[in-house]
Amino acid sequence: MAYIRTPNDSQVRYRHQCRSSPRCIVVALSASFIAFNWIVFHAFKSESSSDNSSDPLSTDSSGKPLPTNWLDTATERSRGYRASKDWQGQWYRWRALNPSKIEQQTDDLTKFDIVYTWVNGSDPLFQTMRLDSQNNHPMFQKSLRENAKQIDSTTKRRYRDTDELRYSLRSTFDYASDLFRRIHIVTAEVAPNQPQIPSWLIQKPDSPIQIVSHKTIFPNSSHLPSYNSLSIESQFLNIPDLTDTFMYMNDDIFLGLKLLPSDLWTPLYGYVLHMEASLLVPPTVRYFDPNAITVGEWHSLQYSNYLLSQRFGPRHRAYIAHVIHVLSVSMLKEIQSLWPDDMEITSSHQFRGVGEGKDIHVSFFMGHYIMEKLRETQLESFWQYRLDTNQDGVLDWEERRRLIDRIKIWNVNQDQVTSDRRQHSRPTMIHAHKATLDRIGIRMSGTTLYRKSGLDGYPYMLRNADTSKTIPTATVKDRDGKDVLPQIPYRNYEPVKDRKCKLDVDFCFGPDFVDSTYPRIPAEQTKQIFSRMAFKEFHCGDCLLEILMQDPYRGGMGAWMPEDETSQAFASVVEKVARYNYVLGTSDYSFMALQGAKGAKKDLDILLAKWDQKAFFCINDDFPDDPVVENEIQTLFRDFLNTRFRLPSPYEIVE
Ligand SMILES: *[C@@H]1O[C@H](CO)[C@@H](O)[C@H](O)[C@H]1NC(C)=O
Ligand SMILES: *[C@@H]1O[C@H](CO)[C@@H](O)[C@H](O)[C@H]1NC(C)=O
16 A cells, blocks of 8 residues: 555655665765864854853854844744733743733734645646746756656656646635635746736635735746746745745645644744654765766755755754644745855756756755754853853863762663653653643644653654764674664654663763863864854754753753843743754654555545545656546546535635
């Protein structure tokens, strides 16, 4: 049965992919990595070493200025909840909630927009335009000569229109009408000022459905027309009048259970990210075969992870589940301000595979950027405001010894058998989250389960990682001589008591840090130690964060947040936590590829039988290139859609 993409299926497929391309190249990251992070740390330390320095929030920790209006948009995101600063501080520091301080605005302001990408590939104007672009694009010249027919059928398949948008929109009106404010359909222009408009769409001035042409969102019109979803997604941040947080849907995704705004973001728990940690994206650039006809998303995923790895550490990162993608305009702007060249280059890639597929995959990138920034905020805050007790920028032996002693006690405790191991008694950040949200009038749909808050530690810490050495990124041989990934994270949202890590202070902090005869580590060197520990040897940083949060004696927010809650430092940490806060969520979904009439019928019937179970399903209509089979499957598919989503949406012309 091919229809449900369980994590295991995906893993098998991914491994298969990896094995079949033995030339997967490994790029040495270290040198540029250290240099980059040194600069990063340098910027953050010098910037906030005195309380009256410039506002630390107006720059990213790499020292680059953030988009000037980001505070506005951050406020915009939570504009439904006019929240005071001390409300947030109390919430993060103590999990204390004072509902009277969170004044909820009208319902409409707490809703989010939905963005669809769509083109009508059956439109002759579109087809002419596409052929034209292909004939003029250097990437196609060689293969055009050699294999014109195959290219044509592959690209045709990618753009075939089975009227999915109509039904996907029906599913949105059926299940997400309490979530969305507006729906933006991002589409191609087939003639000047003539964007494609679904033939059945009723356009009214007060309609929540807006057509947005690529031309509107691409500042550089020489990148158009674009047939590359990655390039189009990279320009979402320019969609006019878009809510800061929004949901991105492809027209082959259908909703099957009720969704509410709390499935995307809440003021208490931040973004709700859906990830698939059994499917891991390597931190290395993927080998690009210039003769390949189709280029999937893995080149862009790996390239995105390569960029993230240079900045935050060379780890395998979880695939973003192929369901709803939560995106944010202010986050995308921040990413654009930090990786301007890569965002521009992604925009310029008219076809998948141009530039060897070195694209920023915005959904994957943003999800992991948020995860890393929250982690960085926590570790930085500890290093800067708690480890350096007297705040002189220098680490003396007394300051270091306190941390080393604490880690020693932690390590001994980690060696105990589970029943003897001491646990901290602090409730996790998402403990009783449904009731807590209820107190400020936010309902949960039940469709997404909140599984893990980023504030409780890095969710995908490596399983029993050996912190006495660098973890390789390429596969290693296990005892039986089999190639295995050396980086296996905790990925099933294991309870805290089931997670273990020991921190090797000698390796993680280096010889000077643990040398009692070395009286004072100067500021520059502490920065280097920090960025090596936090990023390059990321498993050290993960474990330190685990210790800070879970230490049975002193663990918790108080272990890393600035002590003085009235200080500027505290306010600035709270502001960053609010900006990057997130939970990982899961929901039940299916991924189905329709191939062969018999199998398709069976799969679709199963989906109907599971009417009330699947939160989302993605149906890939990449059917075989045989007109008879194609017709048969298309009819089955359409019958299914008409049964499953019977009611026309309010903006649909009904024949
Ligand atoms: C797509 O284009 C074809 C050909 O112009 C047209 O018949 C069809 O109605 C269009 N589909 C939609 C959903 O607009
Ligand atoms: C627009 O994109 C083209 C092609 O990538 C580039 O050469 C040009 O400099 C860009 N223009 C601007 C204004 O950025």
